[in-house]
Amino acid sequence: MTHPGELTRRDLLRRIGLTAVVVGPGAGLLSACATGGGSQPSAAPATTAGGVATSPANPFGVDAKKPLEVTIFSGGYGDAYAKDIHEALYAKKYAGAQIKHNATQNIGTQLRPRFLSGDVPDVVNNSGPEALDLAALAAEGHLADLTALWDAPSADDPAKKVRDTITPAAITNAKLNGKDLVLNYSVSHRALWYNAKLFAAKGWTVPRTWEEFKALGETAKKEGIHLFAYPGQKGPYYQLWNMLYTAAKIGGNQVIVDIDNLVEGAWKSEAVKASLTAWLEIQTGYSDKSYLGLDHTQTQIKHLQNKVLFYPVGSWIENEMAKDKPADFEYAIAPVPSVTAADKMPYEAIQVGVGEVFFVAAKGKNPQGGLEYLRLMLSKEGARGFTEKTKNLTVVNGAAEGLDLPPGLMSAAKAQDAAGANIITDARFEGWYKPLFDYATQQTNSLMGGRISVEEFMDKVQRKADEIKADSSVTKQTRDA
Amino acid sequence: MGERLRKYGFVAGFLAVPVTLYVVFVISPYIQAFQLSLTGWNGISSVVTYVGLDNFARLVRDEVFWQALRTHGITLLVLPLVTIAIALVFAFLLNLGGGSRGAGMAGVGGSAFYKVVFFAPQVLAVAIVGVLWKQIYRPDENGVINGALVKLGMEPVGWMSEPETALWALLAVMVWQAVGFYVVLFSAGMAAIPKDYFEAAMLDGAGRVRLFFTITLPLLRDTLQVAWVYLGIAAFDCFALVNVLTVDAGGPDGATTVLPVEIFKNFFSYSKVGYASAMGVALFFLTITFAVLTLRVTRREKIEL
Numbered sequence: 001m002t003h004p005g006e007l008t009r010r011d012l013l014r015r016i017g018l019t020a021v022v023v024g025p026g027a028g029l030l031s032a033c034a035t036g037g038g039s040q041p042s043a044a045p046a047t048t049a050g051g052v053a054t055s056p057a058n059p060f061g062v063d064a065k066k067p068l069e070v071t072i073f074s075g076g077y078g079d080a081y082a083k084d085i086h087e088a089l090y091a092k093k094y095a096g097a098q099i100k101h102n103a104t105q106n107i108g109t110q111l112r113p114r115f116l117s118g119d120v121p122d123v124v125n126n127s128g129p130e131a132l133d134l135a136a137l138a139a140e141g142h143l144a145d146l147t148a149l150w151d152a153p154s155a156d157d158p159a160k161k162v163r164d165t166i167t168p169a170a171i172t173n174a175k176l177n178g179k180d181l182v183l184n185y186s187v188s189h190r191a192l193w194y195n196a197k198l199f200a201a202k203g204w205t206v207p208r209t210w211e212e213f214k215a216l217g218e219t220a221k222k223e224g225i226h227l228f229a230y231p232g233q234k235g236p237y238y239q240l241w242n243m244l245y246t247a248a249k250i251g252g253n254q255v256i257v258d259i260d261n262l263v264e265g266a267w268k269s270e271a272v273k274a275s276l277t278a279w280l281e282i283q284t285g286y287s288d289k290s291y292l293g294l295d296h297t298q299t300q301i302k303h304l305q306n307k308v309l310f311y312p313v314g315s316w317i318e319n320e321m322a323k324d325k326p327a328d329f330e331y332a333i334a335p336v337p338s339v340t341a342a343d344k345m346p347y348e349a350i351q352v353g354v355g356e357v358f359f360v361a362a363k364g365k366n367p368q369g370g371l372e373y374l375r376l377m378l379s380k381e382g383a384r385g386f387t388e389k390t391k392n393l394t395v396v397n398g399a400a401e402g403l404d405l406p407p408g409l410m411s412a413a414k415a416q417d418a419a420g421a422n423i424i425t426d427a428r429f430e431g432w433y434k435p436l437f438d439y440a441t442q443q444t445n446s447l448m449g450g451r452i453s454v455e456e457f458m459d460k461v462q463r464k465a466d467e468i469k470a471d472s473s474v475t476k477q478t479r480d481a
Numbered sequence: 482m483g484e485r486l487r488k489y490g491f492v493a494g495f496l497a498v499p500v501t502l503y504v505v506f507v508i509s510p511y512i513q514a515f516q517l518s519l520t521g522w523n524g525i526s527s528v529v530t531y532v533g534l535d536n537f538a539r540l541v542r543d544e545v546f547w548q549a550l551r552t553h554g555i556t557l558l559v560l561p562l563v564t565i566a567i568a569l570v571f572a573f574l575l576n577l578g579g580g581s582r583g584a585g586m587a588g589v590g591g592s593a594f595y596k597v598v599f600f601a602p603q604v605l606a607v608a609i610v611g612v613l614w615k616q617i618y619r620p621d622e623n624g625v626i627n628g629a630l631v632k633l634g635m636e637p638v639g640w641m642s643e644p645e646t647a648l649w650a651l652l653a654v655m656v657w658q659a660v661g662f663y664v665v666l667f668s669a670g671m672a673a674i675p676k677d678y679f680e681a682a683m684l685d686g687a688g689r690v691r692l693f694f695t696i697t698l699p700l701l702r703d704t705l706q707v708a709w710v711y712l713g714i715a716a717f718d719c720f721a722l723v724n725v726l727t728v729d730a731g732g733p734d735g736a737t738t739v740l741p742v743e744i745f746k747n748f749f750s751y752s753k754v755g756y757a758s759a760m761g762v763a764l765f766f767l768t769i770t771f772a773v774l775t776l777r778v779t780r781r782e783k784i785e786l
Contacts, residue, residue: 108749112524133752136525232642233728290627293620293642293728434751446734449642473521 052368059152059375060368064094068369071102071111073127076316077186077356077390079103082125085385089376090369097369106130115142120361122370126182127356134176134357134431135475143181144360144367146174146374155379162378169354170395173426176477183374184354185386187393189333189412190241191350192228192310193317195303196332196411206334208347210278213337217286220309228282229308231299232292232448237430237441239279239448242312245351245424246336247275252344253425253481260428261478262469267462271344276447276454278339283448292449304329314353318408319391331408333415349422350415354395425481432477439464511765517758524754536759546760548735549743550767553717555648556655556739557771561712563656565705568663571599573693575664576671577679596668600661607658611725614654615641618726642728644736651737654722659715663708670704671697706779713771717764720745740764 054061070087072079079101087099102121104110108130114120115137126132137143150163150171163171167187174180199206207213217227230239247255251271258266266272291299291308300321303311306329311317318331325331338347358377360370376382383399386392391409393400405413416423430437440461447457468474521532540546575588575595589595602610617625618640627637640650678696687695698705720741724730730746731738740760747757 108524115525116527130749133523133525136523136752140525140527142525232733236729288621289639289642290621290637292733293618293639295615298619438746438750442729442732442734445729445732449733451644451734 056153056158058372060148060371062094062368062372063366064097066366066369067098067100068123068366068373069100069102069121069364070123070125070373071104071107071121072125073107073131074103074105075128076320077392081386081389085389086373086377086382089379089382090373093372093376094369108132115140118363120364122361122364122366123358123373124361125356125358131357134182134359135477137359138176138179138181139475142362143176143179144362144370146180146183146360146371149183149371149374150180152371152375155375155382162375165397166378166395167354167397169352173354173428175479177475181359183358183377184356185358185377185394186356186390187352187354187395188314188316189350189352189416190245190314191312191336191415192242192334193303193313193331193408194310194334195306195328196330196407197328198306198309199332207337209341210337210339213282214286216309217282221286225306226288226291226308227286228310228312229287229291229299229302230312230448231294231296232445233295233298235296235299236445237437238296238312240437240441240444241351241427242336243272243275243279243444244427246279246339247271248424249336249345249349250274250339250343256425256427257479257481259465260432262429262433262465262476264466265462267465268458272458273454274339276457280447280454284450289449292445300324310334315409315412316392318406322391322406331406332411333408335415335419345422345424348415348418348420349424350419351424351426352416352419353426428477428479433465433468433474436461436464436468514758514761514765517755518762520755520758522754523752524748525752532755536756537763539756540759540763545735545738545743546740546763549731549738549740552648552737552739553767556652556716556719557713559652560655560659560716561709563652564659564663564712565708567656568660568667568708569698569701571595571660571664572667572671573689573697576668577689577692577697596664599664602658603661605658607721608725610654610658611722615726618650641726641737642733644733647727647733647736651719651722651726654726655715655719659712663712666704666708667701670701674700702779706775709779710772710775713775714768717741717768717771740767 052058052061052063068090070082072082082103083101087101091097091099100121102110105128107124107126107128111121111124111132115132120142124132126134134143150161152162154160154162154165156165169187170184171180173184174182176182194206198204204216204219207216213227220227230236230242244256244259247269248271251269251274255266255269255271258269294302299308300311300313300317301324302308304321304324304326315333318325321331333350335348335350358374360367360374364370377386378396380396380399383394383396384403386394387400387403387405391406393409393413400409400413427437443452443457443460446452447454452460469476518536519531519533520529521535522529575592577588605613618627619625620627620637620639620642622628622631622637624637626640631637638646641647674697678700679692682692682696717739718741719739723737723739723742724745727737731742740763744757744760744764747753747760
């Protein structure tokens with residue numbers, strides 16, 4: 001999963017460099033080719049039949065003589081996994097194929113003009129704060145249909161289709177405007193993260209109910225430890241996620257599905273209300289308002305110093321903080337405690353989501369090569385290499401088996417086993433309606449800072465959701481479950 | 482005739498390159514931004530639909546737009562006033578505050594050292610200034626200010642996380658960063674004032690305060706006017722500082738947001754290129770209006786030295 005907070009930090013200087021471009025005279029320059037004509041959107045060309053015969057080993061008919069261009073977002077995951085693993089796999093299989101590797105933190109700035117002019121890279125890792133608008137690209141026919149990929153024989157076992165070797169969430173999340181167009185490659189586990197060694201040393205157990213949660217908060221308070229904190233300055237959406245997942249735990253995944261589908265009154269459901277109220281109580285009773293002005297790194301460091309017990313984040317945290325982690329700190333995941341006895345989902349439920357988007361350019365020079373590149377990424381060797389390089393799991397089933405995983409990832413894998421079918425869904429409006437997500441994040445800070453009430457939060461965010469629903473210029477997406 | 486042609490040819494030869502660059506990289510993008518502000522373009526689509534003035538109608542109804550204007554308005558008033566006042570005092574002290582020594586006027590003792598100190602923030606990149614002040618304003622006991630407050634037994638203050646203090650804390654950083662440049666600018670202006678004016682006034686018994694208000698200030702008028710325009714334009718930017726320093730880029734509750742930040746969000750995060758361009762056009766007119774107004778209002782006969 002991409003971790004935007006992290007990107008923000010790394011991107012900072014670059015982005016500031018960009019200021020001049022945005023606010024200054026360059027604003028129009030970026031779009032210089034926008035108004036200079038251009039063809040009508042046309043249907044994506046067929047991505048098979050590239051002049052080379054197809055075979056189970058080469059299901060898309062890749063022509064080894066054609067070069068392949070890959071653009072990678074070098075954020076929290078870096079780009080070594082692409083350069084050293086995936087591109088090497090491709091080069092090995094298609095000897096002599098030229099691979100152009102391009103790593104950037106400014107996907108939008110680099111690629112927007114190229115999509116306009118038609119000179120596009122074959123594979124794009126669309127991630128980071130400047131990720132391209134996928135719905136807009138899809139509307140222009142720029143995204144290759146991945147159905148052929150799902151149905152192709154897998155790289156490891158020709159008897160198995162690719163779609164049977166990856167987690168089903170990767171297939172459901174591939175849909176855009178009703179078609180399978182994007183590959184979400186990584187898997188992350190989100191809930192509360194804590195220091196297992198501290199709990200062992202103190203003899204504390206992980207709270208399962210909200211009462212136990214608060215009781216632990218009282219105990220921790222006596223030791224000068226805050227029960228919970230989220231970063232208000234950079235990364236406040238961690239708390240928005242947290243409150244949404246808690247609401248889903250209380251009222252079932254339908255709560256989030258309704259919010260994603262912009263259902264009337266979705267933000268005013270009882271489950272949302274119960275979640276907001278419960279978290280507001282924790283924030284005001286067992287946290288500290290200073291965290292509302294700290295960024296994610298500052299907060300995560302305080303977590304490592306045992307000044308905070310629980311931090312709401314995803315499994316990438318362990319790799320992110322690996323350099324700063326002291327020896328007596330061991331990351332472990334804890335499900336959010338049950339808010340009521342009547343919660344729809346059991347205590348064990350956690351959020352497991354797919355992320356880190358890749359797509360193949362349909363109008364590129366080598367779409368067959370692009371699909372083949374994704375197929376090799378989804379091989380066991382490709383996925384294992386990604387996990388080794390980034391300490392994050394992929395959507396490929398069983399690819400991490402036998403790997404020496406760090407304790408935090410192991411605890412996440414165990415938590416997923418315990419959760420079984422009770423997986424909290426991801427909130428997709430974050431990608432579909434970014435303005436709504438940003439607005440809800442802003443209101444989260446207001447709510448937790450005590451400037452608005454739970455009712456005001458629900459009213460305001462619902463109004464914004466209604467506004468987006470009524471806005472005909474926004475392409476609407478829907479999901480069934 | 483040939484003489485004249487040669488002269489103009491010579492001038493044109495020098496102007497051709499800079500004017501071309503200016504037209505290509507400044508004027509034409511402005512024109513494009515105006516054009517794009519009338520469209521609903523998303524940055525990718527090959528079909529650009531014209532929506533007339535829809536973007537501007539939407540802008541007027543956008544709460545965030547007015548919040549940004551409020552920030553610009555306050556900054557526009559406070560930043561130039563405070564910066565110029567502080568810079569003038571410092572420049573006067575550094576150059577003339579020591580009274581007359583020997584042949585001319587001199588600054589207070591150690592003024593050469595102070596000049597360097599005042600100018601230091603100016604050479605720091607804005608991003609570094611932001612990170613520096615993030616540490617100073619840090620809301621817990623590890624912050625520079627709050628560390629001191631906690632030691633004195635007081636509660637730490639969320640400088641940037643409370644809507645009441647955030648904008649003022651931001652303005653303090655902007656003033657801190659700007660003062661050094663204007664100290665140097667005013668110093669140069671003061672150096673251009675003939676020394677005999679001061680000597681004559683001092684012979685007549687004028688003190689330092691009197692010297693400042695009756696001689697220095699009136700004769701610095703042109704420099705002050707330039708400073709006012711510069712600072713006013715700076716008040717329309719502050720993108721980098723807001724991005725680094727404030728809560729959730731422009732928060733809390735939009736208390737510190739500015740148009741450039743909203744343009745960035747709409748362009749890069751939301752792919753609303755048309756709408757972002759409309760904001761850019763609004764910003765363009767605001768800046769131009771401000772500059773024209775300032776130059777008009779402060780226009781006056783020049784004092785002949």
